[in-house]
Amino acid sequence: MRAWLQTGFGPRAVRGLSEVPAPVPGADEVVVRVRACALNRLDVLQRRAPVVPTFRLPHIAGMDVVGEVVSVGEEVPATALGARVVLDPVVVCERCDRCVAGLPMYCRELRTVGSSRDGGFADLVAAPWRNCIPVPEGALDDAELASVPVASVTAWHAITGPGAVRAGEVVVVPAAGSGVGAAGIQIAKNLGATVITTVGDPGKIAAAEALGADAVIDRTAGPWWERAVELTDGRGVDVVIDHVGGEFVQQAIDALRIEGRIVMSGTTAGSEAAFRGTSLFHWGKRILGHGGYRPAEMRAVVEEYLAGRLRAVVDGVWGFEALPEAEERLESGRFNGKLVLSMEAA
Numbered sequence: 001m002r003a004w005l006q007t008g009f010g011p012r013a014v015r016g017l018s019e020v021p022a023p024v025p026g027a028d029e030v031v032v033r034v035r036a037c038a039l040n041r042l043d044v045l046q047r048r049a050p051v052v053p054t055f056r057l058p059h060i061a062g063m064d065v066v067g068e069v070v071s072v073g074e075e076v077p078a079t080a081l082g083a084r085v086v087l088d089p090v091v092v093c094e095r096c097d098r099c100v101a102g103l104p105m106y107c108r109e110l111r112t113v114g115s116s117r118d119g120g121f122a123d124l125v126a127a128p129w130r131n132c133i134p135v136p137e138g139a140l141d142d143a144e145l146a147s148v149p150v151a152s153v154t155a156w157h158a159i160t161g162p163g164a165v166r167a168g169e170v171v172v173v174p175a176a177g178s179g180v181g182a183a184g185i186q187i188a189k190n191l192g193a194t195v196i197t198t199v200g201d202p203g204k205i206a207a208a209e210a211l212g213a214d215a216v217i218d219r220t221a222g223p224w225w226e227r228a229v230e231l232t233d234g235r236g237v238d239v240v241i242d243h244v245g246g247e248f249v250q251q252a253i254d255a256l257r258i259e260g261r262i263v264m265s266g267t268t269a270g271s272e273a274a275f276r277g278t279s280l281f282h283w284g285k286r287i288l289g290h291g292g293y294r295p296a297e298m299r300a301v302v303e304e305y306l307a308g309r310l311r312a313v314v315d316g317v318w319g320f321e322a323l324p325e326a327e328e329r330l331e332s333g334r335f336n337g338k339l340v341l342s343m344e345a346a
């Protein structure tokens with residue numbers, strides 16, 4: 001089969017279009033013929049350097065897979081054949097002490113499709129059948145469905161899990177043009193929150209408003225957190241969903257009200273963050289870790305899209321062989337929504 005095989009670390013050229021053996025399904029696995037696979041920031045980060053401790057070369061990236069089941073392992077019902085599915089990329093063992101204790105998101109053997117096991121930038125990908133969420137044809141198109149899993153479940157878990165956002169609260173979901181931002185704005189609005197978002201380009205303001213954001217801050221016009229405090233009449237916001245990290249952390253602390261909270265949900269701007277301790281402890285502010293999500297949360301998120309309560313935002317669709325061009329756009333930051341590879345696109 002064809003695959004974008006990563007054999008080193010560095011520029012886009014470390015991923016080459018290669019011919020590799022087709023995957024064989026394990027007893028509880030299926031092989032999915034990939035129709036579409038969205039890009040994520042982690043695909044780029046791990047091209048430059050390993051991020052996940054279990055990352056190994058050679059590697060096939062691509063975590064957001066939509067496709068059709070074309071073969072099944074001996075423990076999988078034959079009725080699975082032909083199903084259109086979207087993958088939950090997080091594969092857990094269901095046997096270790098943490099899985100048995102009801103904490104599969106901290107499984108000792110956890111592997112992620114496209115991050116620490118082979119992913120969807122290929123003709124075929126193997127995954128356990130329990131990771132496949134069947135979706136009828138036509139409910140969403142393949143690119144829309146592929147735009148859902150990683151970004152949306154990140155936003156969903158942050159907002160409904162550790163963030164515990166309630167109706168009437170003021171929430172900052174930054175980076176409206178990102179997949180997490182686009183999903184998070186909608187999820188928080190559906191819960192009855194007032195949502196403030198940020199953009200790094202005034203050209204993205206209208207799209208952010210169309211997603212339901214109550215206020216959109218152009219962060220190129222000055223410190224976004226000052227504007228967020230102004231928007232709350234000097235009180236500060238209740239919650240910041242920080243999927244950015246780096247220098248954003250201090251800004252998020254400064255945007256918070258007394259005893260407000262931050263959910264650390266990503267570190268796309270950098271894993272290291274420095275902050276003024278006094279700004280946190282004097283005012284009883286809290287920084288909460290995102291942690292992992294449960295399989296049921298991924299299914300709940302997909303259901304939100306199928307029911308029309310969330311809308312997929314696709315920046316663009318590229319043909320399989322145009323992965324370098326799609327990656328270049330992702331790295332440029334000049335996108336709005338998810339970037340998707342499609343086997344059907346030219």
Ligand SMILES: [Zn+2]
Pocket residue numbers: 092093094095096097098099100104106107108109110
């Ligand atoms: Zn486990």
